[in-house]
Amino acid sequence: MDALQLRKQLSNYTAQLFDEGFLDEQFTQLQQLQDENNPNFVVEVVTLFFQDSERLLDELAKSLVQPEVDFKKVDAHVHQLKGSSSSIGAHRVQRSCISFRNCCNDRNVEGCLKSLQEVRHEYSLIKDKLETLFSLEQQLLGAPSE
Amino acid sequence: MGIDAGMWKLAGSSSSSSTCRRFHASSLGGSSGEVKALVVDDSRINQMLHHKLLDNLGVENLVVCNGKEAVDIHVSGKQFDLILMDIDMPVMNGIEATRKLRDMGIRSVITGISSHTLDHVKQEFIAAGIDEYHEKPLTSAKLLSILNKIKHKD
Numbered sequence: 149m150d151a152l153q154l155r156k157q158l159s160n161y162t163a164q165l166f167d168e169g170f171l172d173e174q175f176t177q178l179q180q181l182q183d184e185n186n187p188n189f190v191v192e193v194v195t196l197f198f199q200d201s202e203r204l205l206d207e208l209a210k211s212l213v214q215p216e217v218d219f220k221k222v223d224a225h226v227h228q229l230k231g232s233s234s235s236i237g238a239h240r241v242q243r244s245c246i247s248f249r250n251c252c253n254d255r256n257v258e259g260c261l262k263s264l265q266e267v268r269h270e271y272s273l274i275k276d277k278l279e280t281l282f283s284l285e286q287q288l289l290g291a292p293s294e
Numbered sequence: 295m296g297i298d299a300g301m302w303k304l305a306g307s308s309s310s311s312s313t314c315r316r317f318h319a320s321s322l323g324g325s326s327g328e329v330k331a332l333v334v335d336d337s338r339i340n341q342m343l344h345h346k347l348l349d350n351l352g353v354e355n356l357v358v359c360n361g362k363e364a365v366d367i368h369v370s371g372k373q374f375d376l377i378l379m380d381i382d383m384p385v386m387n388g389i390e391a392t393r394k395l396r397d398m399g400i401r402s403v404i405t406g407i408s409s410h411t412l413d414h415v416k417q418e419f420i421a422a423g424i425d426e427y428h429e430k431p432l433t434s435a436k437l438l439s440i441l442n443k444i445k446h447k448d
Contacts, residue, residue, distance in 0.1 A: 174431050181346045189346060196339050227382070228337070231409045235339045235431045 151291040158284045165281070170274055175237030194278055197236045201271055204229045208264050212257065222260060223252040229267070240270045329444060330373070331355040334364040334388065335380040335407070340430070344378055344407075347437050360384055361391025368395060374402050375444055378432070381408040381419060389422045396423035403444050407432055 149157070165171045182189040204225050211222050230245035244267045251259030331353050333344045341357045348355040356372075358364050360383040377395070381388040392404055406424040410416065416427055428436050 174433075177431070177433055178343075180434070181343070181350060183350070186346065189342075193339055193342055196342065200337075200339065224382075227409070231430060232337060232339050234409060235337070235343060 149287075149291065151288060154284065154288045154291050158281070158288055161281060161284060165277055169239055170277055172237045172239040174234065178236060191282055194236055194282075197232055197238070198275060200232050201229060201241075201275075205264070205268055205271065208267075212260055212264060217255075217257055217260070219252050219255050219260075223249060226252060226267075238271075238274045241267065241274055244270045329353050329375045329441060331376040331378065332364060332367065332372075332374040332402075333357040333378045334359075334361060334383070334391065335378070336360055336383040337380070340380065340407075344432060347432060347434060350434075351437065351441065353441070361386030361388055361394070364391050365394050365398075368398060368400055373400075376440065377402050377404045378407050379404050379424065381406065381410055381415065389419050392419065392422040392424055403440070405440055 162171075166175075178190050178193055186192075208222060208225050208229075211218060211225065226245050226248045230242055230249070233239075233241035233245065244263065248260065248263035248267055251263050331348050333341060333348070333355060335341055335344065335357070336359050341359075345355060345357055353376075356367070356374075358367060361379075362385045364377065364379070365386070379388040379392055383391075386394075388406065388408070392406070395402075395404065403426075404424045406416075406419045406427040407430055408415075408419070408427070409430040419427060426440070428440075
C-alpha cells in the first residue's frame with residue numbers, strides 16, 4: 149500500500165475513533181503538542197496511560213475482593229483512572245469511571261465489580277484501537293510515496 | 295531550546311513518593327519567554343502534558359511531584375511567576391501546599407488544576423489561596439489565557 153492509500157486509511161480510522169466516542173478533543177490536543185523536538189510525544193503519553201491504567205485496574209481488582217472493601221481507596225483509584233483517561237482523550241474509559249464512582253459513593257460492591265468489568269472492557273478496546281492507530285502511523289512512515 | 299535531558303525523569307508512579315526528576319526547558323525567548331512556571335502534579339501523564347504545553351509556549355518550567363517538593367523548591371530560593379497546582383498528591387496535597395506557600399509570602403499566580411467537580415473541594419482550594427481554578431485537562435487555550443493575565447498583571 150502506498151503512502152497516499154495509507155494516509156487515507158489512517159485518516160478514516162482516526163475519524164472513526166472520534167465518531168464512535170472512543171476519543172475526544174483532548175486527543176487532538178495531544179497530537180498538536182507533538183513536534184520535531186518530540187516526534188513520539190503521543191506514543192509516550194499513551195504508553196504511560198497504558199502502564200498507569202493496568203496498575204490501577206489491578207489495584208481495583210484486589211481492593212474489591214477484600215472482606216471489608218475500602219471504598220475510599222477504590223474511589224481514589226477510579227478518580228486517578230478517570231483523570232488519566234481524560235488527559236489523553238479516552239472518552240469512553242473516562243465515562244465508565246464516572247458511573248464506577250457512583251457505585252463507590254453508594255458503597256455498592258456488586259455495582260463496583262460490574263463497573264470494573266465495564267472499565268476493563270472499555271480500556272481493552274481503546275488500547276487495541278490506539279495500538280492499531282500507531283501501527284498505521286508507523287506503516288505510513290515507512291511507505292513508498294506516490 | 296528543548297529539554298535538558300540530564301534533569302528530566304518521571305515519578306515512578308502516582309501513588310509512590312519516589313524521587314521526581316525535573317523537567318527544565320530552556321526559554322525560547324518568545325512572548326512568554328520571561329515567565330517561569332512550576333508544575334506540581336504527581337501524575338506522570340499530566341507532568342508530561344503540562345511541561346510540553348509550557349515548553350511549546352516558550353515558558354521555562356520545572357516539574358515536581360507533590361506539594362512538599364513545591365514548598366521545598368521555594369525554600370531553596372527559587373521563584374516562579376506561575377504555579378500549576380494539582381490537588382490530590384501524596385506527601386502533601388495541593389490545598390495544603392498552597393496554604394503553606396501563601397503563609398511564606400509567595401505571591402506567584404497559583405492556578406489550581408484538578409478533575410475534582412465537588413464544590414466544597416474547589417472552595418477549600420480557593421480559600422487556601424489559589425488565584426484561579428481550571429478543570430483538567432489543561433489546554434493550550436486555557437494556558438494562554440492564564441499567561442496573558444500574568445503579563446497584564448506585570
